[in-house]
Amino acid sequence: MNSVHERYTVSPYLIFFMVQPMLFGLEFLSMSIKPIQLAGQDAWFPLFICAFIAHIVMYMIYQILNQNQADLIQIHQQFFGKWVGGGLNMIFITYFMLVSIYxxxxxxxxxxxxxxxxxxxxxxALVLLALTYYMVSGGFRVIVGICMLSFLNQIFFLSMFFTFxxxxxxxxxxxxxxxxxxxIKATKELSFSYRGMEFLLFCYTFIKAPQKSQKWSQWAIISMTILYLVxxxxxxxxxxxxxxxxxxWPxxxxxxxxxxxxxxxxxxxGSSAMILRIFPIVCLSTWSSGRIMKSMFSVKQRTMLPFFLVLMFIAVCCVPNRKSIEGIQTWISMTGFCILYVYIPFLYILNAIKMKVRRTA
Amino acid sequence: MKRLLLVLTSCLLLTACTKQQILDRSTLFLVSALDNAPNGQLEVTLGLTKFKAGDPGSVSDEFFSKVGHTSSGITDLMNMQLVRPINPGKLSVVLFGKDKAAHGLSQELDVILRNAQYSRRMYLAVVDGEAKKLLEGNFSSGEEKGLFLYNLFDTNTRKGLIPSRNLHQFEYSLVGKGIDPFLPLLKMQNGKVAITGMALFKDDRYVVTINEKQARIMKLLMNQTKRGIFEAKLGEGSYVSIDNTGSKVNYRIYKNSRYPSVMINLVIEGKVRDSREVTYPNQELRRIEESIKKDIRTSGLELINLLKEKEIDPLGLGDFVRSKTRNWSEEAWKEMYPSLNVRLLVTVHLTETGVKK
Structure with missing residues (x-):
């Protein structure tokens, strides 16, 4: 296990406050349109199916990580060798960048x-990325603090009662x-809203007693399901x-x-307060990208950070209108779907086989 | 530390990048009126507020109107006449002339719904005649007319005298299947503006008007009410009035035959408000109840028959049947609606007679 100094780790219960904002991105604002178009008044049913699948995926993530006692960066290199594993890590960097840009x-x-x-x-974009720089350079624990702060955003749900x-x-x-x-179609649309758990694969080693944190991750999914249901x-x-x-944006x-x-x-x-929702995602994604670079090329995370931010800045400025934002969204939803519901089960099975082989050998 | 300082100072460079909108330097309007103009054009009238410097209490208004093709284009052209540019964010009442409403409102609604600056709580109304003429009349005794109209709708909706109808509710019933929109109808009467009934729509076109009494019955048939006076005739030209202390309505569907039939069950609780100094024994109270019941039932059925005849459904009976039927289809419903069997069951309970016997 790649040991992280205890000084940099966080308590297991804080994972609740990290998984929840990671799922709770800005796509929440329009998440109800497509399921309701497809499943009408029954849209709650696909939501339950989707939540159930999300719980299973979360369980798989923990199984993979617990059995290897390492984060996905090392698992990739152990399983697939230096080059293929490195390539997979690169895909994750691209995906995380895309999510932050979006x-x-x-x-x-x-x-x-x-x-x-x-x-x-x-x-x-400049102001937001400057703030991101400030937060991410503060390290993992600062980002967790930001995630907790963003929990305040839940208050805005009270505004729903004005529509009574x-x-x-x-x-x-x-x-x-x-x-x-x-x-089935509505479930697939809703799966986009449960995207965001994958970051756990990269910050696993930063949790103190990580096995204990699974409970909190599952609770985070339950709390998100309730919010989606509302x-x-x-x-x-x-x-x-x-x-x-x-x-x-209904x-x-x-x-x-x-x-x-x-x-x-x-x-x-209400719309300005959305800023609290974007920072956990942007910070954790940027941090994870830096983390991957650090373990692969042993460059300092802080030296990589400006490079990522400049890249993001250029990309954000290059997205001109609604249509291209929707283009990115379809891209992310496709990649996210593949990662969460195809790649992670695949990895889980591969891991199970590997464990069995090791035990019999 | 140095780096942090750099980040913070760079933020200072970014203040006030956007266009400022200072309240004193922009013109607000609360009411706008839309009318038909010749050649398929549109006439927009805006009631622009004017503040007098140094006198915070006095707000007057001035009306500007222009003809053009789109309301946004017209508003933009109006800026040419003004010292301070128009800001549309405060718009709270939109009036449509009767002709405009008969030609369809969906295009004008799109303008209001698309703009993020407008509130969904603004009131819409149809004017009997030209909306511009109504605004030009002097009906508010010096008060700002937009505010006056807003308060007129707001208090009457809150009191429950007219069914609540704002922009969101209008769009809801316009877009929704099995339900048709309606709006309050304004009219100038003896130099005063009054809500004289409801303008009922088929899709986005105004079709028919109902009077205040029918509007009140419609309100009773739509949702719970807690207010309203009913008059009942007791024969020989003597009347009593009954105060509505709470009415409940529920719809029930019967699907025993090939076509569904709908039963509307209306329960009214009331108390005697004005008995003309006559003390009523118990059986007399029953007679009053019967009389009111009969009155509401006849006018209710009359209203429903009118709606069926015009093939409009402001009560949302179609929506109700949809919520109780699997695979409901709008086309089949529309065909069936004129011959739909609607029954109305009215129950009246008189609980109190005031502080006198």
């Missing part, structure tokens, strides 16, 4: 559409009025299924119902 660009887009229509992309007079409860019936094919139910009750596809449109005597437009606060 999150940052989506946040900037929301600011541009909802608050400042004539804001340029690059100044915001406009809810229509007969939108929920008839129950189970969709075909199996619809459910979001889907409120979308169903508030909008007609025909109305939803015309919205881009979760933000819900803020339009909030009314306070002292603030006319709550969505200004």
């Amino acid at each position: 999150q940052i660009r989506l946040f900037i887009e929301i600011i541009q559409v909802w608050i400042f229509p004539d804001l340029e992309t690059w100044p915001v 007079p406009y809810l229509h409860f007969n939108n929920l019936t008839p129950i189970m009025d969709h075909s199996l094919m619809d459910f 979001e889907i139910f409120f979308s169903l009750l508030l909008f007609k299924p025909e109305q939803l596809p015309t919205e881009i 979760a933000l449109s819900k803020y339009k119902f909030v009314q306070f005597p002292f603030i006319e437009r709550f969505e200004f606060i």
Whole structure:
């Protein structure tokens, strides 16, 4: 086992606060559209299927890591040798970069559409990435702190209650009025929302007594399922299924119902507060990329960091409009799907075989 | 430390990159009116607020109107007449002229729904006549007209006299299957603006008007209410009035024959408000209950028959049947709707008679 000094590790329960924001990205804002389009009032059912699968995948991740007592970077090199393993690690770096680019660009887009229509992309990207530099260079424990801070964001869920007079409860019936094919398609769409657990593969060695943290990861998935369920139910009750596809961010449109005597437009606060959601993801992804580079080429993580950030900055500025953001999204959802639901089960089986062979040998 | 300082100072360079919008240097409007203009064009009237410096209480308004093809283009052109640019964020009431509403509203709605600056809680209404004419009238006794209209809708909706209808609810019933939208109808009466009924829509086109009494019945049939006075005739020209203290409505579907039938069950709790100094014994109360029941039932069925005849469904009966039927299809429902069997069951309970016997 590649030992990490205890000074740099975190307690197992903190994993809850890391897995949760990793799943809770900005794609949450539009996650209810496609499942509801496909499965209508039954969209909660595919959500349960998806949550169940996510729990299994999480279990597989822990099995792989626990049995090897190492992170995925070393497992790759042990299993596939230096070159193939290194190539796989590189794929993960690309994927993590893509995820961060997507999150940052989506946040900037929301600011541009909802608050400042004539804001340029690059100044915001510069500020966000400068902040990322500051956080990531602080090390793993600082990032965990940021993740905990982002937990505050949950408060915004209370805003849902402002929509209460406009809810229509007969939108929920008839129950189970969709075909199996619809459910499978909706489950596939929802699987995008459970993307983000894969980072655990890289920070495993930074958890104190990592076996104990599995409980907390599973709890994080349960808490996310509840949040998704609330979001889907409120979308169903508030909008007609025909109305939803015309919205881009239904979760933000819900803020339009909030009314306070002292603030006319709550969505200004709501959409700016999304910044708390992007930082855990961007920081952890950048950190994981740096970590991979460090173990593979033994370069210092801090020297790699500016390189990654400049790359991200250029990429973020090169994404011009809604259409290309959606393009990135399909890319990520495809890669994420392959990693979580194809590659990890494959690795799990491979690992099981390997363990058996070693035991019999 | 040095690095951190560098990052922090670089942030200072990035302040105020965007266009500033200072309240004192922009013109707000609360109400806008949309009318048809010749050659398929659109006439937009905006009630722009004017503040007097040094006198915080006085807000007046000034009306600008222009003809053009799109409302956004017109608003932009209006800036040519103004010292301070228009900011549309505060728009809270949109009025449509009757002609405009009859030609369809979906294009104008798209403008409002697409812009992130507008609230979903703004009120929409149809004006009997031209919306511009109504705004030009002097009905608010000096108060800012947009605010006056907003409060008019807001208080009446909160009190439950008219069914609540804002932008979101209009879009909901417009886009939703098996449900048709409606809007309050405004009219100038003796120099005062009044809500005189409801304008019912088929898709996005205004079709028919119902009066206040029918609107009140519609409200009773749609959701729970806690307010409203009913008058009941007791024969020989004597009337009593009953205060509604709470009404409940539920729909039930019967699918025993080939076509479903819908039963609407309305329960009203009330108390005697005005009995013309007559003390009523118990059986007399029953007679009042019967009389009110009959009255509501006849006018309710009348309303439902009118809706069926015009093939519009503001009550959302189609949506209700959808929620109880598997594989519901809109086309089949639309064919069936005019001949749908709707039964109305009204129950009235008079619980109190005020502080007098």
